[in-house]
Amino acid sequence: MKTPIQFRLNGEDVATFAESGTNLLDVLRESVGDLSVKGGCWQGTCGTCTVLIDGAPRVSCVTLAESCAGRSIETTAGLRRGADLHPLQTAFMENFAAQCGYCTPGMLMAAKALLDRNPSPTREEVVDAIGGNICRCTGYEPIIQAVLTAARGDDRRRA
Amino acid sequence: MTVTVKTFARLTEAAGALSSERGATFLSGGTLVMRAVNEADPSIQTIVRTTDPNYAHIAATSGRVELGAGVTMAAILAERDLAYLHPAARAVGGPAIREAATVGGKLFAHAPYGDFTTALLALDATVMLAGGFGQRELPLEEFLTRREREAALVAAVAFKRPGNGELRFVKVTRMHPKGVAVLSIAALLPGASGRVSGARIAYGAMAPTPVRAKMAERALEGRALDAAGIAPAIAVAADGTAPVDDAIASAWWRREILPVHLRRLLLGESASMRRA
Numbered sequence: 489m490k491t492p493i494q495f496r497l498n499g500e501d502v503a504t505f506a507e508s509g510t511n512l513l514d515v516l517r518e519s520v521g522d523l524s525v526k527g528g529c530w531q532g533t534c535g536t537c538t539v540l541i542d543g544a545p546r547v548s549c550v551t552l553a554e555s556c557a558g559r560s561i562e563t564t565a566g567l568r569r570g571a572d573l574h575p576l577q578t579a580f581m582e583n584f585a586a587q588c589g590y591c592t593p594g595m596l597m598a599a600k601a602l603l604d605r606n607p608s609p610t611r612e613e614v615v616d617a618i619g620g621n622i623c624r625c626t627g628y629e630p631i632i633q634a635v636l637t638a639a640r641g642d643d644r645r646r647a
Numbered sequence: 648m649t650v651t652v653k654t655f656a657r658l659t660e661a662a663g664a665l666s667s668e669r670g671a672t673f674l675s676g677g678t679l680v681m682r683a684v685n686e687a688d689p690s691i692q693t694i695v696r697t698t699d700p701n702y703a704h705i706a707a708t709s710g711r712v713e714l715g716a717g718v719t720m721a722a723i724l725a726e727r728d729l730a731y732l733h734p735a736a737r738a739v740g741g742p743a744i745r746e747a748a749t750v751g752g753k754l755f756a757h758a759p760y761g762d763f764t765t766a767l768l769a770l771d772a773t774v775m776l777a778g779g780f781g782q783r784e785l786p787l788e789e790f791l792t793r794r795e796r797e798a799a800l801v802a803a804v805a806f807k808r809p810g811n812g813e814l815r816f817v818k819v820t821r822m823h824p825k826g827v828a829v830l831s832i833a834a835l836l837p838g839a840s841g842r843v844s845g846a847r848i849a850y851g852a853m854a855p856t857p858v859r860a861k862m863a864e865r866a867l868e869g870r871a872l873d874a875a876g877i878a879p880a881i882a883v884a885a886d887g888t889a890p891v892d893d894a895i896a897s898a899w900w901r902r903e904i905l906p907v908h909l910r911r912l913l914l915g916e917s918a919s920m921r922r923a
Contacts, residue, residue: 489649509650509684509694530685532678538743544721545743550681552674554652555696598743619825620741 495556497522498566506553513537513548516563524565526593528622535621538594539563545601547620564593567600576600576638585634587625594621599635608639650684651693661697662777662800671695673800675717675752678744702802703749705729713775713805716751720744720763731814735766735833738818741825751801754787755794758852759895762818762831764791765851768859769814769833770806777802791856813837817917818851819908821895828852829896830905832912836872843867843876848909853888853901862886863909877913884909 490505497520504519511530516522516539525548528536532550539548540562567574576599579585586592595618602609602617609617614635615628623631653671655661665671670692674680684691702717707728714723720736723729724745729736739748739762753763754774767787774790776783778799787804790797816833820826831851838844846867848860862883870876890901911917 489651491652507649508652511681511685531682532740532744532747535741535743541746544746546746547678547743549685550677551747552652552677552681552694552696554654555677598741601742617742620743 493557496560510553511549512551512553515553522563522565524563524593536591536594538597545598564596579634579638583630583634585630591623653695655697658697658699658702661695663779665695665800666779666798676747676749678748710808712808713803714750715803716801718750720748721746731809734816735763738762758855759828762828762851765831765849765857766816766833768849768857769835769847772804772806775803815912817912827895830901842869853890881906881910
């Protein structure tokens with residue numbers, strides 16, 4: 489049975505239909521067409537599908553889509569402003585924090601959730617913030633450095 | 648297979664639906680139930696949920712603490728009056744999981760998950776159930792033995808607020824900062840500065856559900872928390888446990904390292920997260 493769902497996605501109102509009981513990840517990708525969100529495990533384990541719901545990080549694969557009615561959702565598709573990348577996206581490029589790139593959308597949203605509430609995190613806080621996101625390529629260090637770089641605001645493209 | 652979702656504004660209405668409908672599963676934070684739905688678990692035909700704000704209430708300032716079953720790990724970490732529970736709440740997943748995982752949902756997690764419940768068991772928590780019969784309370788220890796058969800909705804948990812420094816917790820993992828538990832230990836140690844009286848020790852991942860370490864508790868009675876005082880408790884640390892072999896650790900290894908980590912916890916030498 490299809491159920492109507494309405495929410496805000498990256499600042500714009502969205503109304504769609506989804507099968508009852510569907511997770512948010514599948515609704516974003518298949519019903520809304522936001523392919524910036526990636527699915528990894530559909531078990532809440534890998535963090536690849538992390539989005540922000542009302543500013544808080546959530547793994548969209550184990551989030552019931554119907555529970556998001558009326559809420560504000562952010563994905564990586566909404567990070568850039570026109571031609572300008574988000575400072576986190578720039579810092580990820582500058583620090584070679586994306587290798588295969590599959591974990592990158594989830595990493596970016598986990599990092600954004602941190603910086604939105606704590607603009608000057610310690611390294612330990614960055615490690616905790618991305619602790620639920622698995623990366624099999626980089627060994628995490630470039631990602632940690634990218635988040636710290638974005639927090640300092642000293643990436644070269646912005647300078 | 649089609650799953651029907653029924654959302655109720657009031658907890659009592661959701662409890663009634665859960666009790667009366669076969670094949671109904673209550674959805675709290677979603678980290679367990681949505682995983683099963685994604686895997687097309689045929690036992691889940693109807694999802695019952697509630698938007699009742701009482702389901703996520705926190706009453707933490709008096710001697711009796713009550714946590715709505717919908718309180719998330721993130722909400723606990725944001726509450727200064729629950730600082731003694733922060734190590735156990737922080738041990739659950741990464742930030743995105745902690746925003747979803749709830750006190751009530753954790754009661755149903757299978758080993759090696761459910762570390763937070765280990766802390767509640769050490770606190771001698773009571774589970775408050777709502778159903779077609781009205782409300783009733785059950786000791787957490789008893790609830791854990793019958794949770795699979797329980798048709799009532801877990802509305803809240805309650806426990807006596809521990810004294811300063813009385814609750815200790817450690818989760819032992821193979822990966823940091825986030826890893827599945829090799830084991831976890833929670834210990835309520837009244838009189839921790841002198842002789843221990845009425846200790847409650849609980850283990851996670853040492854049996855299908857969190858379990859009490861009753862032999863170790865008895866051996867600790869009246870003893871000081873020093874190397875000589877805790878030695879009898881360490882000697883019987885693994886008594887009554889029934890860990891399983893899984894991808895994280897073998898049952899044998901869990902039994903081998905349990906006394907090591909219990910010893911460190913009792914001596915105050917343990918961080919809340921340790922590598923195995």
